Amino acid sequence: MTIQSLNSRIFYDTFVAATTYFERHIDAINDLNVFPVPDGDTGTNMYQTLSGMKNRVTYVDTYSVQHLSKLLSDAALWEGRGNSGIILSQIFKGIYLGLKDKDLTTINIVSSSLECAFNSAYASIANPTEGTILTVLRDIAEESGQQILTKRTFSDLLAALSIKAKESVDSTPNHLELLRDAGVVDSGAYGLEIFLRGIHLHLSGQDVKNVDIELRIPAKDGEGVQNLIKNHDSTEAIYGYCTQFVLKSSVGIEDIRELFVDLGLSLVVAGDSGIYRIHIHTETPGDSINVATTVGSISEVSLEDMERQSAAIMDAAMEEKRESKNQNTGETCAHSGFVAVATGSGIKQIFRENGALAIISGGDSMNPSVAEIAEVLDSIKCESIFLLPNNKNIVSTAKQAADLSKNSVVVIPTKSIAEGLECSAEFDPNSTAKLNEETLTEVMSNVRTLLIFKAERTAHIGDVDFQKGDYGAILDESPLPFKGTASEILSESLKFSGAYDCDQITILLGENVTEYERIDLERLLLDQFGDFYHDAIQIIEGKQPNYEFIVALLSS
Incomplete structure (x- = not known):
């Protein structure tokens, strides 16, 4: 579509389309997340921020572009999630300031909005770092200032900025050694690239839901990211908690920032007019919360254990390798082993730690079929296999699959995950099938x-x-x-x-x-x-x- 001037309908539809396009990239962005902490949630946080904004703001055709951008800016402050999401909220604040009282018939508003967005985002961060979303934001803001001298339409300008964003993201490892070592580009910067590309695709008349996408992936299947986490685990350092909350206070933003600057890392203070969103990485989140309550009231409190998040990345990598091995060669055990039906990444990890030969995804409302269970059982080379269905609705299916399997399979009729986990903890791969069956049956009854x-x-x-x-x-x-x-x-x-x-x-x-x-x-x-x-x-x-x-x- 050729746009000669901006109106609120185009503005809102473009925002929704870019958010939809972003959703298709969440996992890819998460996989690149190593800075400031490899907690694998940048894509999730940015999307939840965008999606939350969309849910908060309902389009009304009487809105002006400026009024709509103010509503989105306010929504972003409340919906900002994580370091990247809160920075994203400041970008939308800058966009509003750049559009305020401007002539919407000229593409110059893109340049003014991006310049304000960079200034707003940069000012919110206690220790700005090159090689991040800030670098890309500055690069496209500067590029827009050059491009408005030659480009005539919004679509042409966004096409040029989309190319510049990709080039800037490509260069982020040159600025940040951590990214080079991990074999990735910056995840937040990539998220901004994707959102900008979504805008360009929509303005070009393409279907953001179905257009082909090409995802960035970590080098060497994420080996660098995993090594980064392993190196951290070998030290006594801890990542601490990603601590976020909204603070209502009459204290000015500079004084607010000063309250938290020595309490942790990755401090971001966003907002104005007495409402601030605080983000900080700290080992003692209670200290930040206590300080906040001395100057105002808090809400929307969120604490995330970044040690657990980084450990989950390693667990997922191990699971992927294990599943790949199972699919290609089949699991082998010397004597006895067990297979469990389960859902939930943490639950699956417990079963793996207890020695499960395979885990079949299933549970309430997602029961595996007889054929699916039998296929897994037949892929395993073992004298005897114990099958834990862990759901009353899967027990009969499990028994049918056991009857069809070419292996010797004993079904322990566990009717819940609780029963299955306790049985798996008592399973002895070196014991006889008869003794294991007696032991697990007794455990299940307790x-x-x-x-x-x-x-x-x-x-x-x-x-x-x-x-x-x-x-x-x-x-x-x-x-x-x-x-x-x-x-x-x-x-x-x-x-x-x-x-x-x-x-x-x-x-x-x-x-x-x-x-x-x-x-x-x-x-x-x-x-x-x-x-x-x-x-x-x-x-x-x-x-x-x-x-x-x-x-x-x-x-x-």
């Missing part, structure tokens, strides 16, 4: 399963009503009547289930549980159980869908 979930619809189960959006609990298929937050219901359910009589309680955190919620849960359980919490309760990231918490209560 496990109770507690599920804490958010109701997706209003339902009546037994004597308990579950309202849509509320949290609920089920203990061994029996609904419990407790109400409150997920953590409060878990606490009440543990008391009801006689937790003190258990030998071991394992709590698996779901994929939607934040680090802040985890810390709250730990405090709640410590207050409730005291020494028993340290002796018998462990909390592990299961990353499972559907359930906030899956709890295994093991008794002898």
Whole structure:
């Protein structure tokens, strides 16, 4: 499309299209994330920022471009996620300032907006670093100043800036040794390149949902990224917590920045008019939160353990290599082994650590077929295989697959992940099939399963009503009547289930549980159980869908 002047409809549709195009690149951007910390979430944070902005701002045809850009700027401040997302929010603030009171019929507004965007983003960062999103933003701002002298349309200008962005991203390793060592370009810079390309593609009339894409990938299959994490793990240094929150305060932005500058690294302070979004990497997030409360009120608190995030990158790399090996050669064991059906990256990792020969993806609403299970079983060379279905709806399917398999397969009819994990912990690959079957059957009978979930619809189960959006609990298929937050219901359910009589309680955190919620849960359980919490309760990231918490209560 040829655009001679900018209007709010074009502005909004272009933003939505670029966000849609960005979504197709989330994983690729995450895979490049090593600076400032290899926590693999840059693409996710930038997309959540963009998507959150889109959800907050509904287009109205009476909006002017300037008013719409102000709404998006305000939304970006509230929705900014992570270091890159908050910098992105400042870019949108700069775009608003660059459009304010400007003539929308001239492409000069692109140059003024990018210049303001760079100044706004640069000012928000305590220690700006070359070779990052800032470098690319400055390069395209300078390029736009040159291009407006010769380009006549918005589409032509965005095409030139898209090319410049790619060149600038290519050069980021020249500025930052960490990127060179890891064999990647800067992930935030790549994210900006993708968003800008999405704008160009839309203005060129192309379908951003279906146009061919070519992804940047780490050199040598990510070996440099993995080595970076391994080198870190060999030291005593820790990444700490990615700490973010919104602060409402009458204190000026420079004084706000001064409060936090010595409390951690990667400090970004965004916002104005008494509302600020704070981002900082720190080993002691409580210090930053406490300081903030001395000058105002906080909300939207988010804590993410970057050690766990970097470890997850290594786990994913190991899983990919393992699955590739299984697909190509089939797993081999000398005597006995087990296969588990599971979902959730953390849960799968526990099964792997307990010695699983293979893991079949499946669970609630995603049951594997008989053929899929049988194919995995037949790919394994082993005298005897134990199959843990870990879901009552998969038990019969597992038995059919076992009957069809060419291998000797014993199905232990585990009806939950809790039962399956406890059985896998007791499995002995050097023991006889008969003894393993007896042991696992006994273990299974000693496990109770507690599920804490958010109701997706209003339902009546037994004597308990579950309202849509509320949290609920089920203990061994029996609904419990407790109400409150997920953590409060878990606490009440543990008391009801006689937790003190258990030998071991394992709590698996779901994929939607934040680090802040985890810390709250730990405090709640410590207050409730005291020494028993340290002796018998462990909390592990299961990353499972559907359930906030899956709890295994093991008794002898």
